[in-house]
Amino acid sequence: MIRSRTLYQKIWDAHVVERGEDGTCLLYIDRHLVHEVTSPQAFEGLRAAGRRVRRTDLTLAVPDHNVPTTPDRVFGIRDEESRLQVEALETNTRDFGVPYIPMLDSRQGIVHVVGPEQGFTLPGLTIVCGDSHTSTHGAFGALAFGIGTSEVEHVLATQSLRLRPAKTLNVVCDGTLAKGVTAKDLILHIIGILGTAGGTGHVIEYTGEALRGLSMEGRMTVCNMSIEAGARAGLIAPDDVTFAYLKGRPLAPQGAVWDQAVEAWRGLPSDPGARYDATVHVDASVLAPTVTWGTSPQDVAPITGVVPDPAQEPDPVKAASMRQALAYMGLEPGTRLQDLAVDRVFIGSCTNGRLEDLREAASVVRGRTVAPGVQVLVVPGSGLVKRQAEEEGLDRIFREAGCLWREPGCSMCLGMNEDRLSPGERCASTSNRNFEGRQGRGGRTHLLSPAMAAAAAVTGHLTDVREMTR
């Protein structure tokens, strides 16, 4: 009898080059995305050892973290260090023959937006990148995870990694999401349940009715934030929604090979009776729009709630870290979340910088204006997203409301370019991390969905978007 296997086990088994006695495997890597921040030292290592890139055809490089998002970037990158890092990527990819999408190419964007958009990301593959949000690509049923620079060098040189198998966690999302509640709210809620370390050592497979109902964009948002629950990878079984998204993409297979691929991909979903190391059920139907109040993505609450009180927390370690978070965030326990005024709004990132995200935000902003004193940055995830959004007139909706419409990049998700918070500024952000200093030293981040960010932009404070769309 054939053993029932999970999606994760199937992908793992199909990529084992060698299996060691202790379970450590040499695993083949099918796709390697490269950006400017975590690769220069890897290429330097190759150079020093006289090595070449084993499979340039399975590698794709694009600058994203450092690039300015202002239109004047056509004249070059002003920040000296950022410019040198992007130039290093250009030189390295040329020297080693790696396919490269330059900053001014219309396909440029955040690696995790570009990969799927180009059809570089496919079901059943192993995908790595020197970036923790590589988990995004798991939405296609690919085993995708972030690696450090030493491993980037290892993959460039050998197209493989030495790895130990992870445990599996099945997060079953029952029910359907209510109107105004999105994939972002779902994943924030899940992280709140699991905790920021709850997925450590695990690969999360998201299953259930609520997941099946999500678009590819929504599924990417969910998988993207798996790392915020400590899981290196998130997975969603591929289905017709997946295949429809990929068909005809520039790097996706075509013709008879496409048909052959789809047939194989239909065999990827976890077998009935396959065993997971752990299972968690989430009732998606009861969710409200969700926001973070603290400095860890696990610090979540429904928008209808209040800032929690550390005095009510029985665990002294948790209570201490809550106090620290509230002090940093400048918040008092018991304050209604909807009363929190924001200075800045950021709509973008590999979590929520895709077309559907911009459409959602635009639908809230349409016919309204940005609240006085609030600066709103809208940063498409890629040049192609930007172009499509402009064809649909979304840029006009944002501009007319008073938002800044920018060029693609990682931008204020991590503030490696000029897009940064000033100390004490409060920001409603569609990104993925609310760590201390993440968006700029002293900056205060509240994570939320694109629609919720748009609602905060026009009211000037955190707002339940459901009350605006009734």
Add this chain to the structure above:
Amino acid sequence: MKPFQILTGVAAPLPRVNVDTDQIIPKQFLKTVKRTGLGAGLFYDFRFKPDGTPDPTFVLNQPAYKDAKILVGGANFGCGSSREHAPWALLDFGISCVIAPSFADIFFNNCFKNGVLPLALPDEQVQRLMALVTDRPGTALTVDLRERRILGPDGAPLFNTPFPVDPDRRRALLEGEDEITTTESRGESLDAFEAQQASAWPWVRTRA
């Protein structure tokens, strides 16, 4: 990679949970194209006030701890981004061992690639170490990876049982293994895998 075998040095307490890699090495230091010199940015927002002067209340700025070689931290140490700049910064500062109840996966993995030992110990052992190095500032510990022991200042083992560490990772650290060289020796297996995959899954090849 420089091997890690035995380390003796001052241990500094950092009793915070979920220390993330943005805290360990903030974004502005990620613009380098080198692995060295990152010690200057280690825990930058904790070590330096907004005006750029050192914050004397932060542990690594205190005279007894400024030459720390070991860090005792809280649970889920190193969560967040995959930046290997985090272990590079620790190493450049002089810290090559972090002891905590648990670590985030990517950081944990990155440490082993750089001769840094991330040591996950049971909660009560970490608490004991935390108390020891807090109560007596400047306490030197010895971490012996060969014997899997932590020794106190008097040279006696602090715990009855050897600490747990993955045997393969331990070997790699002790030897200072160059993992790429090891994998390159498996070239025939890689060639065979690629040939088999090309016929079974032809779509894996890109059309680029």
